Amino acid sequence: MIWVAFLPFLVSCAHGNGTAEQVPFFHGHVFENSSPGSRVNGLSVPLKRLNSQRLCRTEEFAAHFKLLGDGSDNFRVFAHHKRGHVLLKTSGVLDREERAEYVLSLGLCCGECAGLSREVDEESPVVAEVASIKVDVLDTNDHQPTFPGADVKLSLDDATALRTAIYSVTARDDDSGKNAELIYFALPKNGSFYAVPKTGDILLVDSILGLVEPIKFKVFAQDRGWPPRTSQSVAVEINPRQWPVAPNPQPGKRTPQSQMKVPARRSRSVLESDSPVFINVSEDAGIGSVVMNLGPVRFQSPSFELVEPDVESSPVSVSRDSGDIVISRRLDRETEPLVEITVKVQDKRGERKTEHTCV
DSSP states (O other): OOOOOOOOOOOOOOOOSSSBBBOEEEEEEETTTTTTOBBBBOEEEEEEGHHHHSSSSSTTSOEEEEEEHHHHEEEEEEETTTTTTTEEEEOOOTTTOOHHHHHHHEEEEEETTTTOOOOOOOOOOOOEEEEEEEEEEOSSSSSBBBOOSSSSEEETTTTTTTTEEEEEEEEBSSSSSGOOEEEEEEEOOSSSEETTTTTTTEOOOOOOTTSSOOOEEEEEEESSSSSSBBOEEEEEEEEEEEEOOOSSOOTEEEEEEEEEEEEEOOSSSSSTTOEEEOOOOOTTTTTTOOEEEEESSSOEEEEEEEEESSSTSSSEEOOOOEEEEEEEEEOOOOOOOOOOEEEEEEETSSSSEEEEEOO
16 A cells, blocks of 8 residues: 655654664656656665665565655655565646745655554554655746837937947746747848847947838747747837937037038938038947948949048048948047048049048
8 A cells, every 4th residue: 555645744763772864865857747647757766775674564564655745745656566666756737937846755654663662552653754855847848938028119319339239128938947048039130220149139230320211120039948939029110310410510619509500311322522421429439339331332342541530530440341430439529529530432443432421
């Protein structure tokens, strides 16, 4: 007869000298959501290590095993007589998110324990702890990533520096391990914004200078479990914002807003030399930030060169091959509210064009 029961106390079996005997430890695991009756893997308790013949007079009293401890009713114990082992099976469906491990004891019930008599109530068995058992509940990929927030709608200065993180999304997953490791991606793909897979940061990767229509896409999170689970989307809408800029501000003088002349926005292609491009850049922009890209141009093989001011005095540099305008030293609006540069764009085959840019 095999018993599965919960007891609120434990009576340790002791030797005649009064010292408690150390019990062996066994460890197993079972996956969450396994059907009732699933075996606890990796757990097999040899009967010969339980000292049942020494602790009980097996020829006179039958030995029985009970599980003791909080949560013992979630398992049942049975003896594999052919192998001489005690095994565990689940008695219900387990959920790792509710409980990830069980620490139990295996109790031996018999008519008499070593060193103890049955002078009182012969029909009440004496329980001795003969083994300590730990069962881990392993995770399965049963949760979908979720975004706690709502859809996103932003206004963004169209002169924002490239590679700027304009927003960040974060999803959560109640699973563990690889089942909770998330990657982010945006659909449909667009040339202006990119979702960093590991962090969920949304980066500006191409200039939106001159764009007036909103840019719309959706961001998803997917876990690395198997099979992978994908979240519901977060809709992102970004509206390019064009700021009025005074073409020739004078230090120490303020021009009334009514007298400001707002330069017309053009396409992102290179403009003629008499039509300067005005760009708003935060003075907090870090060194190495890409302000904008001067491409595309009509040349098949363009090269870019900073003409004015010289490289040593200019706060920005221009990449010869890509046309990126990059901040090379800290900006200070109070001492230098306007930086005017001239970039020469030349076809490597000899044709030349000049761009005038104000930062």
